Amino acid sequence: MIHRIVKMEFDPSKLDEFLANFEENKSKIRAFEGCEKLELLQDKHNTNIFFTYSNWVDEPSLERYRNSELFKGVWAKTKLLFNAKPVAWSTTVVKSEE
Template structure:
């Protein structure tokens, strides 16, 4: 199992553009057989700061995800409007609903 939180900061005047582009990835990812959870969150104090909570069945499932057309299209569209690089932090599950689904 692979769990990661991705931090994405968007240029403030491009938030709507980001949301439209990221929806492509959101919809496609939730249909992938290797994806268990994919949540997009916004910082309530910084409307241009987003976090994506992702749970995949394996490292291989994450690699498959990165090769999908929806992921690649999303990255192509959002990279120019970010304030910097996306950052990732990985986690081990302790108590989580999706553990029963794995």
Template sequence: MLIRIVRLTLQPGRVADFLAIFRDSENQIRNMPGCRHLELWQDADASNIYCTHSHWDSAADLDAYRHSALFGQVWPATKALFAAPPLAFSVYPASVEPTTPSLPTT
């Protein structure tokens, strides 16, 4: 599973426009092949900063969405509302196994 986070800093007067775009497209995004989860977060300190948080079966599924007609409509409309460039990154859940420290040999 690939997790995608995109931080969006919006022009303060355009937040309502962004929320309308998100509301109009969120179910279509959730129904894209490979999309398992999508939610919108609002920054705790800055009301014009939002993050999208999505889970994808694979990087190929995310790329297919990013090359879709839907993305071609949603992203340019959203991008026009930015006050700063977006920050986007993808991560995989980490699996950390406990290890036994090496003992010094004497």
């Protein structure tokens, strides 16, 4: 299982545009083969900073998504709204206390 975290910082005047794009595409991303979870998180104090948190069955599933027309379309609109370079991490669980 791959846990993907992407930090994105937006121009404050572009937040509505970002949220509309996410709303329009979230179900398609979640339905993409290999995606098991998708969440959008917002920083509590810096409200123009968001994180996507997604779980993928494996690295090839994530790569198929990253190379898909869906991702290319979503990312093309999203990257125009940034005011800082996004940062992404692919992680795996080392320990869990659930």
